Amino acid sequence: MVMWDSWRATVDAHVRDRGVWVGLLNENWEPICTISPRDFNETYTRLTPPEVGFDHDGQVKGRPSTLVDELIAPDLGRFDEQGYFEASNVLGRSVCVQRADDRQAYFIPYVDASGKDAPESVHVEAAGLLSLLDATPCPSVPESWRGGFQTVKADAAVTYTTPREYSLVELATRADGYTVVGPAERAIRTVVQDSLDAVQHHMGWVRPHIVVDYAPTGRTSPDAAIRVEDDFILPTVAETARTAGVNVSADLWWPGDPAVTVRTQHGSDETVARTWKHPIAVVRVEQMELSGE
Structure with missing residues (x-):
């Protein structure tokens, strides 16, 4: 304790x-x-x-x-x-x-x-902590990562000596259709949080270890289109962040710190202020001041 x-x-x-x-x-x-x-x-x-x-x-x-x-x-x-x-x-x-x-x-x-x-x-x-985004998958179809794993003893070709754990997920095999569009700050937040939600649901983790801060910066962010191709999170969003002038960082939240503004659920624009009983990494996606602002 x-x-x-x-x-x-x-x-x-x-x-x-x-x-x-x-x-x-x-x-x-x-x-x-x-x-x-x-x-x-x-x-x-x-x-x-x-x-x-x-x-x-x-x-x-x-x-x-x-x-x-x-x-x-x-x-x-x-x-x-x-x-x-x-x-x-x-x-x-x-x-x-x-x-x-x-x-x-x-x-x-x-x-x-x-x-x-x-x-x-x-x-x-x-x-x-930003290295977490360098090691966390960025699913092209995050909804398909919610099925978890199942133990398989054989497939159509062979019977396994040791049972294997498999999970059916959809990957980006089409030429288009796997792009997140919108203001860069919002699009990056969506890609990151969708990926975190997908992986945590897929692994059955009930206690989140990392979350995206959705507190508004009040700055105008240029439009962006982020191509999602089942890479890792950071390389997926880095070029968009770089060209749009968006900073992506991560820091450590401890119990007793001010509440963090988080998304209520997948696909929602609604947010809520939340605290936790355990430490958690917080990803900050913030549009920087653009010249002329």
Whole structure:
């Protein structure tokens, strides 16, 4: 059970006194501990998942730091002659960076450690939440992804030694008919949320892990036509966003934050302000100021 009030007080104090809080998160984006990175470097490029890299002490008062305990399990291997060891058990941990008006989470796909007999220094490389859109399918016919999976022991040609899980979905095999049109900001939001809904329904996930913010920006967005061809979400919408001057970003929402404006249901233009009892990634699709406005 996460004591959100206590954690928020800790984070707020760091932000007030130091301008930033950096912490380690578990697989549910819940805080584990505060960390003190060295040589901290964040990289932002529009329409690309942000990245962060830093070093961290592997020992605290002669004992492995919490970062080492969480990212490097014992007996995974040995240090080489140069004193380096690549860990492989970092799945499900993220780095959180919070400032006064922004909270970012970064997945940790890579970490290594150096030391003679035990990790003395840990190097972490991590990628931001926008990478979720780089790894989530963008169905051309999202309605066809709502059937889920079924176990199949044989098909017309062969009987399987091991039963297989299949799901019938429709793909973009026609020359046209798989295009979302409208103002770029709205069209991108529709493509992203339709895809998220389709995948989450298909997988049977009842607790959403990512949602699109539908709060209006009040800016005029140029018309766009987004061709949907069963690629991943980010490459599907990136070129439209780039040419239309729309920014696509993602940040981390925690219980206690202000409500997020979300779509009520698939195909609807109605929205509602919503909160959750768990952390969730929020995708922001926002028309930027155009020249002359």
